[in-house]
Amino acid sequence: TTYTLTDDLSSQNFFPSFSLFSSPDPTNGFVQYQNLSSATSHSLLGYLSPYNTIYLGVDHTTKDASGRASLRLESTKSWNKGLLVADIRHMPASQCGAWPAFWMLSASKEWPEGGEIDILEGVNEAVGNAVTLHTSAGCVVDNKTTAAGEFTGTMVTGNCDVDAPGQGKNAGCSIRAPESGDGVQMGEARAPSYGTGFNDVKGGVYAMEWTESSISVWFFPRDSQRYTEYFSQSNAAAVASPDPSTWGPPMARFSGSGCDFSERFVDMKIVFNTAFCGEWAGKVWDEECAEKTGVQTCEEYVRENPDVFREAYWEVGGVTLVSEI
Template identity: 45%
Template structure:
């Protein structure tokens, strides 16, 4: 893989589309790292991870440009790192309330015991501002889990999105498509995830690279009404979406163990045989994570004039 470290560039806006949705922000290899902040605080999900700053990521070649895309990797060299395995978590400087987010991704972190990668959005004062998990899975999982996390009084057919007292469990729905996550996704050269977020529904679509990407996406004029059924749809009278989801940042990260991958470790029939604990395995096996990287072609955010534009207030931490 040809790798180039982070370089500068001005944040650019794309041309207006000729459909209901018009381009608001386009993040690609010309400007990506100008539009995202690096999170280097302790992991809120208690992972065995050392999230590094932009300068550290640059020095360690954990973030940059490779193969025509944006590369976000993890440390696959250090044995027994004292503060957790080094990794990257980035959050968009802008926040969004409703709109259409289209992510063209060429590679996700591979399936490996101890890994917990995610592509998601999150609002302020979690879970009050809401969280939308688009790509997420742990250990050797083969299918992504779409999940919403909210404060109280938000229920869809998928369940109550607020866990009693904490909001941590959310309302998950497992994709039935093995091409949505990790090795199955990488085997087809990746694809496109689209989050359509309106006042009445949160819909998530997935289009494999192999011939099923709508032409209107490629043309920059996306029209979700022509795409058929989404992978999952959260809608109905049980949740007032505008009051539970607001000012969300776009986030990519890869953590290890923690509140999900670590918690289920003892019950995992494959991973539990490799080491006594998740942290033991992650610490002792750096080369297992050589393919634990994101390769992102672009992330584009569109607004819909009929439902109001996305919010663009800047925040710095999730």
């Protein structure tokens, strides 16, 4: 498949391409999503030098009983199939209470009918990314494994239906990135794919290819040979018309005859958000964070410790959408 750039949501194009969601959090998090005027007055968004990158932060100074102020940006355009490339230099750190996500959601159909694609997501002190699809009934993917060479991650669940029997509520179909202990094998680079470890290597590029027959996600750490080869400004031709067939196995690939990927995922918009607690981070609080923090509930910890969330920000170099020629 040959691709050509259709939308460049980078630098000065970024903020005009997104709206701010400021309704109550659908996942019942301890978070208050801010509108544009409030986000601006609280310095939650802006540009960072020296690269003129996008800053999307959270409040890290205030104790607020109704939830920590944060952002949820949703693209005003939506897409069907194609290749999404996001250059991310920093994401919210691996820390108790946080639930950051870079994902896609249907703009035209109710959830989960229109589908959800979680490209980069985790909670609390996670070290590895989880790539997950959420749909209504009737989307099951093949459980191909790393051993088959299809992808480098590990499939945790294979039924994308949010109500699938035998899976946790809203588990969807999920592939876990290789653990940071064994790294992500990308040329010579072995890099963690999420949170603090991701930030330590200055992040990299996450790319998601969506075709009729599959959804795949790659991660290219910034210091890797493949990042230099495919995404550095010195190689303008490769950046302008990327070719995933040359990229090697992705971190995650969802495929198989049990799911029609062009029917189950419709009019997808891009979302960046940072939530706290709620239906994932809050639900698993007792597994590690209660003991580690000495605080009984996620909400109390997030409310009383604003300064620990200074690193809970996204720094985005840019997002591009490329479509088939």
